[in-house]
Amino acid sequence: MRLRHLVVPSIALALLAGCTDDPPATPAAGASTPVIESSEVVVTPDVSLDVPGGDPASLPPRPEPGEGGRIQLSPAGLGPYQVGEAQTELVADEIVTGPVAANGCATGSVFFGEPKIRFVGGTVAEVRTTAATASTAEGVAIGADQAAVQAAYPAGKAVTGAAGVTGWQVVEETNTLLVEITAGKVTALTAGVATTVEQNFTAGQAC
Numbered sequence: 001m002r003l004r005h006l007v008v009p010s011i012a013l014a015l016l017a018g019c020t021d022d023p024p025a026t027p028a029a030g031a032s033t034p035v036i037e038s039s040e041v042v043v044t045p046d047v048s049l050d051v052p053g054g055d056p057a058s059l060p061p062r063p064e065p066g067e068g069g070r071i072q073l074s075p076a077g078l079g080p081y082q083v084g085e086a087q088t089e090l091v092a093d094e095i096v097t098g099p100v101a102a103n104g105c106a107t108g109s110v111f112f113g114e115p116k117i118r119f120v121g122g123t124v125a126e127v128r129t130t131a132a133t134a135s136t137a138e139g140v141a142i143g144a145d146q147a148a149v150q151a152a153y154p155a156g157k158a159v160t161g162a163a164g165v166t167g168w169q170v171v172e173e174t175n176t177l178l179v180e181i182t183a184g185k186v187t188a189l190t191a192g193v194a195t196t197v198e199q200n201f202t203a204g205q206a207c
Helices: 002-017 087-092 146-152 194-203
Strands: 071-074 105-108 116-120 123-129 134-136 157-160 166-172 175-182 185-193
Touching (some): 071 185, 116 194, 123 194, 134 185, 146 185, 175 194
Parallel strands (some): 071 134
Antiparallel strands (some): 116 123, 175 185
């Protein structure tokens, strides 16, 4: 009977021996220990580029598109390049690119099809464009037929330019609209002071 009472405590001690918190045994000297490489996670900080917005008032004005996205030209000019507009103001508004030549010729902004401008006495006297996006209020654009031009402006008159170029001139008070025609097609539109436009066209001295 004594042996029976000693068996249970012996089994309990054996079970407790396997559930200890002791650290694992240190490997014997000379035994190879696997090396676990650490994985380093690199976090790249957010990078923000500070682009100055600038003062909107200092930016050059953009054109207001006309009907069909076209830039309309009248005897008084094209867009901001109106007869009598001060050269200094257009330059300050950065809608004149490059320097103004000795003969008063300059180039306008790409926003308006880069028209050729002539300043006389410090103000706009003539503006000429060959841009496909330009047209007159009556719908005459680059590439139009001569017959369409004369139908749109029946009160106009024919003028002869240099190198065989002809024109159809429409006078409005002291200003004029001159449609240049080559081989029966419109190749340029010019507006400005009537005397200046006609003189430069007939002499072949357009900007």
